[in-house]
Amino acid sequence: MRAAIAVLLLLVIGVAAAMYLAELGGTVQIQVGDAWIGTSFPIALLLLALGFLVLHGILVAIGALRRLPRRLREKRALRRRADGDAAVTRALIALAAGTAEAARLEVRKARQHLGDTPQTLLLAAEAERLSGREDAAAEAFRTLAEREDARFLGLRGLLRQAMQRGDWEAAQALAREAETIQPGAAWLREERAELALRTHDWREALALSAPETPKPVLALAAAAQEPDATKAAELERQAFQLDKGFAPAAIAHAQRLREGGSPRRARAVLEEAWAAAPHPDLAEAYLVDEPDVLMRVKAVEQLIRRNPEAAESRLLLARIALAAGLTGRARAALDALVASGEADRRAYLLLAELEEAEHGETAEARAAQARWLRQAAAASPEPAWRCAHCGTEQPRWTPVCTSCGTVGQIAWTSPARPAMPAASAA
Ligand SMILES: [Zn+2]
Known part of the structure; x- marks a missing residue:
């Protein structure tokens, strides 16, 4: 308006x-020399x-x-930009579809149109990797790593390559560099945890809580690597607290307490561990300071008081009682064990030993012994430290399987019973 x-x-x-x-x-007049214009x-x-x-x-x-x-x-x-973007889209589709050659072709087009941008370089590296050209991919990742705006992407690619070819030293250096650029990145954390497991850097693995690996295992393994006794003791205590049924941690923790002048606390730890999961090594650690055979029986009664009916408790009591000459107590424990159906080979071998201790070198004793030995042969074998991954039996607990290299999979288990012939035929 x-x-x-x-x-x-x-x-x-x-x-x-x-x-x-x-x-x-009015008029306007212009006069140049003799010429005259007027309007x-x-x-x-x-x-x-x-x-x-x-x-x-x-x-x-x-x-x-x-x-x-x-x-x-x-x-x-x-127009170039539009063509380049279209090529990038096609390259992404080819990568997703797993067609390596098409991806490389489209990436080359994209680089012609758009030049070396972080996107095209990353796509180039991925396309090269997909087609198995690791060197060319590494070249692209290195170019990326040299750029200020895309260093993390380049380092990430190089780190993945290093881990794939098992070059742990290079991978660790790259991970450290990447960590300084992008501290606390979730992806990096996983890779570093994996690296720590690979390089058996248990402390780092524990700090990053490596996936699928039990923490007690990592804590105990870290304690064994720790030069500082105080820190090692703390790690052992942590391992025991995390899993009271993990016998190696309880034994290490108890031994540290005993050496530190607290034998009573050491025994309490072993008793707690026995209540959680009885293991013969716990008993051995418990009885190490007790040479007297009768006192050993008393000590065992103390150790197993919370779960006297567990198979390991009965077996332990029978073994120690037999060694002390208390055959009656040994037989009572073993009879109960056989009756419970949980007896393994060790129980029958102990029964054979008991026959000899009770009856001496008599024909009757020999016949009974032979009977127990036959049963022992048919019974399930004793549990052992075994890798849950490959099934290899280990002479003692270790954080890493000596056969397949899997971390944290060695557990105290009985071997899987062979399948029944009828079942396998079916
Ligand atoms: Zn294994």
Whole structure:
């Protein structure tokens, strides 16, 4: 509304000025030498206005001509950009579909159109990897790593390659470098945990809580690597607290306490561990300071008081009682064990020994012994430290399987019973 009023006002002023000028009349004269041009004042004004218009038109045309090359360049760049983006999309699809050669072709096109951007370099590396050209991929990752804006991407690629070829030293160096750029990145944390497991850096693995690996195992393994006794003791305590049924941790923790002058606390730890999961090594650690055979029986009664009916408890009591000459107690424990159906080979061998201790070298004893030995042969073997991954039996507990290298899979288990012939036939 205001604009309309302004235009209207201008028109009124213009018309008034024109009428005033026509009214005014007058002439304009230009004289150059003898030549003389004369015209009325309104016509001269009109000519002047026309002259301005023509001049303006010429200037605009010149400006447009001068800008033309740049506009053409911009248009070409836009087209290249669009072509490049389309090639990137096609490369992504080819990568997702796993068609390596198509991916490489599209990536090459994308690089022609867009140049070496972080995106095209990353795509190039992935396409090269997909087609098995690890060297070319490494080259692309290195170029990425040299760029300030994409260093992490480059290092990540190089780290993955190093881990794949098992070059743990290079991988660790790359992980450290990547960590400084992107501290606490979730992906990096996983890779570092995996690396720590591979390089058996248990402390680091524990700190990063490596996936699928039991923490007590890592804590105990870290304790064995720890030069500082106080820190090692703390790690052992941590391992025991995390899993009281993990015998090696309990034994290490108890031994540290005993050496530190707390035999009573050491025994309490072993008793707690026995209550959680009885293991023969716990008994051995418990009885280490007790040479007297009768006192050993008393000590065992103390150790097994919370689970006297466990198979290992009965077996232990029978063994120690037999060694002390208490054949009656040994037989009672073994009879109960056989009756419970949990007796393994060790129980029958102990029964054979018991026959000899009870009856001496008699024909009757020999016959009974032979019977127990036959049963022992048929009974399930005793449990052992065994890798849950590959099944290899280990002479003692270790954090890593000596056969397959899996971490944290060695457990105290009975061997799997062979499948029944009928079942396997079916
Ligand atoms: Zn194994």
